[in-house]
Amino acid sequence: MSETNTNHRGAVPVTVPHLAESLVSATVGKWMVKPGDTVRQYDVICELVTDKVTTEMPSPVEGVVTELLVAEGAEAAVGDPICLIAQSGAAHAAGIGGGMERDGTSAEQLQTAAVAQAQSVNEQSMRPRYSPAVQMLAAEHGIRLDDAPIRGTGIGGRITRKDILAYIESGAAAATRRQPQTQQPPVPAAEALQPVRTSGLHLSEEPRIPSIEVEHGDNREYFIDVTPVRNAIARAMRQSVTEIPHAWTMIEVDVTNLVNLRHKVKEEFLKREGVNITYLAFLLKAVVGAIKDYPIMNSVWAVDKIIVKRDINVSLAVGTEESVLTPVIQQADRKNVAGLAREIDELARKTRAGKLTLSDMQGGTFTVNNTGSFGSVLSYPIINYPQAANLTFESIVKRPVVIKDMIAVRSMANLCLSLDHRILDGVICGRFLQRVKENLESFDETTNLY
Structure with a gap:
């Protein structure tokens, strides 16, 4: 037992679990408890932030929190204690106080197993935290966030802007307003939320609007707290641009036949599979086919x-x-x-929904980004370290193009590729993009999706 435990009789040290083979530490993002709080087994006690995901840390035992050993924002190695929990009398009598369950399972093993259940525990832990964008939208429509029965789909049950829009569209907002609007006739919800499409976007939903956590400030400025997740992203981006000599190239693709194919199959596919078929699925098929021909693209x-x-x-x-x-x-090439x-x-x-696990985030060899979903027509992506390349699929727009000395209106899109110039050169990347282009342009209404 650790030295700290000698000062807290019957206290169990809660340690950073071994979340994944490549992870040696995690950052305590936010404590959900404080000394003196009583917790049950599997109650979430804190958020652990890694370079991959943020996960909720459940308590391995039932008892009272006696001490927090690691401050918010501080890093702890795997196996290091982050807090102490004094077990309740019933739990101690059952044999947990010795670090072992009656069935021989150690507290450490129990804690590691509990992490797997953390995603489904305390879904409402972040519900009361509203971003300024959510608060502004709710105020515009007279919605009281603390009273309205809005289901939050964000991390930990947090209410997002999309949840507010869905609540308004359902018509429930009018019934929950404390004081109905009588001065002016309300704008119909469907009409007010109708998105404007002017750039040929192929969106399945509205683009996400970033939320911010305002710390304090004055009328000239305000501060945004840098979260552990943002810190992890900053470290990864800095490492990528510092270590990798980036180069960039772009190619134009005629996806008119692909647009016709998707339009033909999307409704039937939705009925059969229960999911939308997007252009991204066809792009991935074209990319993995090109990587098979040029495997050096799949390297580090x-x-x-x-x-x-x-x-x-x-x-x-x-x-x-x-x-x-x-x-x-x-193994995208097998699908x-x-x-x-x-x-x-x-x-x-x-x-x-904040339900990603570490296994969902590991093992990537090539990155694809659908930047066209935000209307972008040209972008310069930063490589996802330590991969060799990052490809973006830009917005599909109708353009006049010359075909056999005649002008025709076609659906066109740009493919942008950032490459690690230590590994890849212009010749191989040019051929790779040409192969992706050929694969995309080969899709037509006779293509078999299965």
Whole structure:
């Protein structure tokens, strides 16, 4: 037992669990308890932030929190104690006080197993924390956030801007307003929320608006707290641009036939699979096909050698209100278009609901980002370290193009590629992009999704 325990008889040290093979430490993002609080087994006691994900840390035992050993924002190594919990009399009598359950399971093993259940415990832990964007939208529509029965889909049950919009569209907002608006006739919800499409966007939902946590300030400035997740992103981005000599190239693709194909199959696919089929699924199929032809794109730099990965695990850049995460589709080259569409939908839902696990984030070998969903037509992505390349799919827009000396209106999109110039050169990347272009332009209304 640790020296700290001698000062707290019967106290169990809660340690940082071994979350993944490559992780050696985690940061305490936020404490949910304070000394003197009584906790039950599996109650969330803090948020642990890693370079991959933020996970809720459950209590391995029932008892009273006696001491917090690690401050918020501080880092602790795997196996280091972060707090002490004095077990309740019943739990101590059952044999947990000796660090072992009656069935022989140690408190440390119990704690590690409890982490797997953390995603479903205390779903409302962040519900009372409203971003300024949420508060402003709620005020505009006369919604009292503390009283309205709005289901939060953000991390820990947090209410997002999309939740407010869905609540308004349902018509429930009018029934829960304390004082109905009588001065002016209300704008119909569907009409007020109708998105404006002027750039050929192919969105399945409204773009996410980042939320901010305002600390304090005056009428000239305000401060935004840097969260542990934002710190982790900053470290990764700094490492990427510092160590990797970035280069960039772009190619234009005619996706008219792909647009026609998706329009033809999307309704039937939704009925059959229960998910939307997006352009991203076809892009991934085209990319993994090109990587098979040019496997050097699926590699990492190792100083005295280049390591080429045999498995093609595609990292998807998914934006949330708080950050950008890159969950991974494992062995994407073994999946058809329908399988990729299901994987994309599942990972996107888990990311935005804060349900990603460490296994969802590991093993990526090549990153794809659908920047076109925000209307972008040209971007310069930062490489997802330590990968060799990052490809973005820009917005599909109709443009006049010359075909056999005649002008035609076609659906066009740009593919942008950032590359590690230690590994890749213009020739190989140019050929790779040409192959992606050929694969995308080969899709037509006869393409089999399965």
